[in-house]
Amino acid sequence: MLLMTVGFSALTAQNANPKRILLLIPFHSEEIGEINMPINSDQDIYAILPFALAGFWEGAQLALDRLEHEEALLNIIVRDISNDKEKLISLLSDEKMMQEVSLIIGPFYAEMFLIAAQYAKKYEIPIINPFSSRQDILIDNPYVYKLSPSDEAYCQDLYDRFGRDTNRYRIILWGNNDNLSYKQAAYQDFFKQHNIPVRNVGISTDVCTFFAPDKENIVVVFALSTPTVLNTIRKLNTKKMEKNILVIPEEWLELKEIMPDYFNTLNVHFYSNHFIDYQNEKTQLFISDYIERFNSIPTLARFSFQGYDIINYFIRGLCLNQDAVTIALLASRFDFMQHAGGGYENSAVRFCEIRNFSIVEVEKLSTTILENEQRNKLKTGNH
Secondary structure, eight states: OHHHHHHHHHHHTTSSSOEEEEEEEOOOGGGGGGOOSOOOSHHHHHTSHHHHTHHHHHHHHHHHHHHHHTTOOEEEEEEEOSSOHHHHHHHHTOHHHHTTEEEEEOOOSHHHHHHHHHHHHHHTOOEEESSOOOSGGGTTOTTEEEOSOOHHHHHHHHIIIIITOTTTEEEEEEEOTTSOOHHHHHHHHHHHHTTOOEEEEETTSOGGGGOOTTSEEEEEEOOOOHHHHHHHHHHHHTSOOTTOEEEEOGGGGGOTTSOHHHHHHTTEEEEESOOOOTTSHHHHHHHHHHHHHHSSOOOTTTTHHHHHHHHHHHIIIIISOOOGGGOOOSSOOOOEEEOTTSOEEEOOOEEEEEETTEEEEOOOOOHHHHHHHHHHHHHHTOO
16 A cells, blocks of 8 residues: 555656645554454455555545546655654644645544644645544634535535425424434524424334324434334334335444335435445446456445545645536535635535435425525415
8 A cells, every 4th residue: 555655656746846735544554464353354354444444545546547647737645644643743844845735635533633734724725624524623724624514514405305395394303302412403403593393203202193194294313223223114114104204314224124125115315425326427437447456346335436536526626726516526525615714614415315225316406496486385375
């Protein structure tokens, strides 16, 4: 892995006046010699820290290859930055190097990222946080880009889709009301602030008794415990869900205890930061190139698609000044909003549905269309 980074840096460093990109990825190379565990599958390999983000780097390399093929002038510097603060500070204290850096991607761990973000601010360098959900990294630093949307972004999307029309939809928040999760509390606060009536139902309660027979019921589930999940599925599977929607946590998809038939018959939806259209020609080409080069299959769990999208989007957009609308992404979607006096946060979320045993993305009407629909209802009296 380290040999590959050196080779690529040496190759691109020959360009005249290239844009210098600093990638700070936690490869945990110091732990490679300490691995002592049985390896029975790919999952076992990727559970080992030194290989956990190998897929990210592999996807990133394919993006860099395509940029190089287009003769983009880039100088890529890759450093293994995990939890060693002194190593990070020593790297970022190189004033000559930092004055020539155009973009920083990483570090991936929150404490290390906060250190790097201060250097990025000092030298006025955009810095990308790929996966953190922490809001404090945005405070008083307009150079930070946070890619994970906030809970408010998911609430806003649910509101745009269903909350605006209270005559047609009833929103039910189904979770542990005695011990609210952070996400459940965020949903309750959001709808309270927008004066949208929702039903808060305890997870041990039969949620079907709260269904409005003359409306489409949108049930947002917050429970993750397996016994509760199984009981929930059994109850709902006996009800007709054609016009009702079950919005589950994405983690439910990994539960082996739930049969795929249940997901397919319950009108199941979920929110995700990513969606892959496997019918897309660019996606198919990426998968083919990835398999040919790395002899493995790219997945979201390995961060393969994320590595490609992040490198492709930010180098093209921030370093090469390409119009963001024209940048092809495989699994991600970016729509950044700046916090007052602070950094930029992605507000784009993906609303997905399980349909005929496949996952499809449900597109949302624009806010303008939604508002026009509301006006038309008022004019015609259909409200």
